[in-house]
Amino acid sequence: MNRVQNIIEHAEQHCKEHGARLTNKRKHVLSGLLASEIALSAYELTEYCKTEFDEAIPAMSVYRILEFLEEEHLVHKLKLANKYVACAHITCDHDHGVQQFLICNECQRVKEISIDKSTIKKLQRNVEDAGFHLLSPQLEMNCLCERCMVSAA
Amino acid sequence: MNRVQNIIEHAEQHCKEHGARLTNKRKHVLSGLLASEIALSAYELTEYCKTEFDEAIPAMSVYRILEFLEEEHLVHKLKLANKYVACAHITCDHDHGVQQFLICNECQRVKEISIDKSTIKKLQRNVEDAGFHLLSPQLEMNCLCERCMVSAA
DNA sequence: ATTGATATGTTATATCATAACATTTCTTGC
DNA sequence: GCAAGAAATGTTATGATATAACATATCAAT
Incomplete structure (x- = not known):
């Protein structure tokens, strides 16, 4: 079984555990993200499903599917x-804390990292000192x- | 002279120093941002100029003006x-280093702060360790x- | 006053995203 | 198996942000 399929299985298991359904379309969208080295837009994902699976998922549905996948913590939305x-830790069973995202401005490649807790703490203190609360x-x-x-x- | 006018004067001086022109439209857009407690979109700024100065600046022009103001470091674009x-330091003559932006998710209020150098350094090291370079x-x-x-x- | 540079206007269109409502598919209790 | 309700997906319309390409107007310097 290849890497993507393996992760999809994990994801499906994860969903089942609390009665969520990882349908075929949701799998296809997720596998598009898993197969990609770079971040993709909803519209790029409809393209992917069309060319890869010959399945025409309208953009509207892709957005809904992405929303579902986000709620399942299988996908991250990059506002920047x-x-x-795709989340880089779908197959990790342990809780993997809060992640940071390094986004390449040139090619959209994304790396998900964990910044050490003390740095985050300091950051957070700086923010609180300014009277704001880091969400x-x-x-x-x-x-x-x-x-x-x-x-x- | 009120606060906004005062800052505009500073900005104009700053532009003049290297032969850039702070035209009336550019002043109007800038003053829209200066008068606002919250971050504004280009389209909101055309609205502002229309109601405040009865001046219909098309959105396309506002984008160009914002681009100019960014290059002059008078304005920051918040990608998030x-x-x-508006930059919070237009009237400071000293160099004020790199800023961080705290954006309120509810009301779009923005605070510009300086996080201490050591925290930034640590952050930067974390990023480099991951093989990326913080732009x-x-x-x-x-x-x-x-x-x-x-x-x- | 002319000319070249800079600024602004106009039109069209790309891209990202959501709202409202219709239809299909799945599930579950009978 | 099937009816009813829930969940997922489809359809259509539209809003919001942004850029490209080309036209016109304004400014500045000779």
Whole structure:
């Protein structure tokens, strides 16, 4: 079984555990994100399903499916890019805390990392000192990935 | 002279110093942002100019004006909100380093803060360790402002 | 006053996203 | 198996943000 299928199985199991249904269309959208190295838009995902599975899922449905997948913590929405990525930890059974997203401005490649707790704490304190409350330390950062750094040089 | 006019004067001086022109329309757009407590979209700014100055600046022009104001470091674009804010440091003559933006998810109020250098350094190291390069530590963070925290409680 | 540069206007269109309502598919109790 | 309700998906329309391409107007310097 290949990597994507394996993750899909995990995801399906995860959904079943609380009575959610990972339908075929939802699987297809998720597998589009899993197969992609870069973040994708809802419209790009309809394209993917069309070419890969010959299945015409309208954009409206893709948005709903993405919403479902987000609620299941299988997908993250990147507000900075208005695009979506699969969660990098679907097959981890342990809780994996809050993630940060490094988004390559050139190629949309995304890396999901964990910034150490103390740094996050300090950040949070800075924010509180300013009288604001950080809703979620799930930061998104404008970056360049390794490949694009090399090709830019 | 009121606060907004005072800042506009500073901005004009700043532009003049390197031969850039702060035209009336540019002033109007900038003053819209200066007068606002919250981040505004380009379309909201055309509205503002229409009602406040009875001047119909088409959205296309507002985008160009915002681009100009960004290049002059008079305005920041918030990618997280797809909106714009005036720089909080137009009247400071000293260099004020890299800023972070706290965006209230409820009311779009924005606070521009400076996170201490050591925290930024640590963040940057985390990113580099992941093989990415932080393009700019100008973070944007989803927050709740004081007022909205109170009214939510 | 002319000319070239800069700024702004106009029109069309791309892209991301949601609202409202209709239809299909699934599930569950009978 | 089937009826009824719930869940998922389809359809249509539209809103919001943004950019491209080209036309016109305004400014600045000679």
